[in-house]
Ligand SMILES: Nc1ncnc2c1ncn2[C@@H]1O[C@H](COP(=O)(O)OP(=O)(O)OP(=O)(O)O)[C@@H](O)[C@H]1O
């Protein structure tokens with residue numbers, strides 16, 4: 001917006017802008033702010049008797065008093081951070097290969113291959129993993145056939161299975177921002193790095209990663225949030241013992257019909273994800289606007 | 294003997310699939326000289342330079358630096374450094390870090406790095422630029438930092454790929470002189486790539502004119518200008534008036550040529566015994582070799598009408614059209630200011646000598662338009 005435009009355009013211009021932004025504002029208000037405000041209000045009350053409520057912090061106190069709740073909370077956070085890091089570690093070389101090594105047709109084909117799993121729903125994808133990993137599944141049968149294992153091997157329902165599922169589900173959301181940010185890195189910068197005596201390690205550390213930092217940050221934020229809020233994958237691949245915080249929320253809302261406590265948990269999850277994203281941005285010296293823009 | 298040359302290429306060839314980008318190039322660059330490679334866009338200059346830097350391997354042939362073959366030596370271990378076409382300064386580092394990068398990779402200690410960086414920045418005339426960000430530099434300053442980043446490593450050969458291409462005309466003129474001076478002071482061998490003939494002529498000790506993957510001619514700038522050996526060099530280096538024609542006759546010193554557009558000129562044979570009667574040739578005459586209203590008795594002369602006066606100070610010229618054939622020519626106006634009163638529509642008489650008329654076997658076979 002230039003100065004002259006706002007002077008000559010005046011209020012008409014501002015009204016036009018408002019009109020253009022209306023769908024976005026409505027969306028923000030109706031679907032983001034309003035439900036969260038409601039969630040917040042519900043979480044701050046206690047049911048005294050049927051239809052009677054009172055202001056109280058009991059839902060939050062309950063959360064900290066019950067070790068299962070905050071153990072699950074911390075475990076979900078740690079597992080999500082780990083899944084994000086793992087996705088980054090796997091996704092970075094893949095993205096580098098797609099953006100900088102491949103040329104022409106092969107490049108598009110490879111990118112498409114990263115995309116194809118996302119044409120089916122997450123549910124189907126997760127069942128795919130279950131078919132591979134379960135006791136009577138493909139890998140188990142193969143191991144028995146090859147004589148490596150004596151009996152059926154159960155590979156589902158543990159943390160590793162959850163991790164595999166989460167990383168697989170998140171990969172695209174890491175690869176897309178990384179490929180686009182690496183694509184924008186001029187090849188001659190990399191070559192200049194080598195020309196001045198750098199090797200693969202120092203060039204990656206000094207030139208490629210600093211350049212890719214906004215992409216790394218935005219990929220990590222998206223993957224972390226998706227993982228933290230994921231319900232399906234930890235539940236199906238981890239089974240009863242998955243101990244994922246979204247499950248606790250589900251239980252409160254649906255099984256126990258305790259909306260007050262569920263709302264409090266939902267709010268705590270929001271605070272958790274905001275806090276970790278904020279710390280992550282501070283540690284990597286990125287700003288949110290840079291990452292999103 | 295070989296180590297008198299900082300850089301040597303022996304029959305270097307580079308092909309991409311079935312396309313030959315660099316075709317059988319040999320060169321030897323003496324220590325401390327400023328060597329330019331001049332050629333039109335796409336002739337293979339960058340490809341040649343990238344082979345020297347080690348980013349591409351030649352399909353065949355050998356490259357020697359200070360007398361030792363560097364085939365198979367990766368770029369980070371070759372004693373050459375490159376200034377990239379778009380400079381490739383690291384935007385994630387400040388100026389001092391950019392210049393220090395190569396030294397750090399060599400494991401030089403901190404105190405020495407600081408000292409050398411400061412020395413080099415001073416040498417390129419930017420002693421206080423160290424803490425600046427790359428985005429805060431002007432085009433010419435970036436240029437100098439890109440060169441400083443290489444010079445600090447004391448390379449045997451500095452490779453420059455059209456480093457002035459992105460600058461505006463005024464700055465380019467200025468940097469030309471500055472680069473030559475810098476090279477003169479530090480004595481490092483420069484290999485400079487450009488498609489701008491004035492850059493090559495002004496700065497270089499030796500120029501190689503490249504066309505379609507081959508060297509057409511290698512020589513001092515004066516040599517290329519006054520004694521071109523091929524039609525391409527005559528046409529590419531400096532301005533020229535050009536005709537097509539066929540050989541009519543002549544002797545050991547002169548060749549008589551019938552021009553395709555009509556008329557006849559006499560050109561210098563210059564030892565070209567291969568030009569026989571009936572052969573198609575290209576004829577070149579420089580605009581400044583043509584005298585206006587010259588004496589009768591000249592070897593070549595014709596009458597023309599002035600189409601346009603292109604006034605450009607000392608480099609003013611006339612666009613004229615030959616009266617009989619309508620062939621367009623450019624004629625330089627003498628710097629003395631004589632003929633300053635010539636204007637469009639005037640009829641003038643042009644003449645030039647045999648010595649100033651060059652002809653080469655036509656590349657297109659017959660005589661074209
Ligand atoms: N990696 C490659 N694969 C296939 N062809 C290539 C490759 N690199 C260069 N070429 C071809 O080689 C030819 C020479 O390219 P080069 O970059 O050396 O030209 P140049 O003389 O530097 O041109 P310019 O002045 O425009 O920079 C071009 O026709 C180009 O298409």
Ligand SMILES: [Mg+2]
Nearest residue numbers: 338339340378
């Ligand atoms: Mg080039």
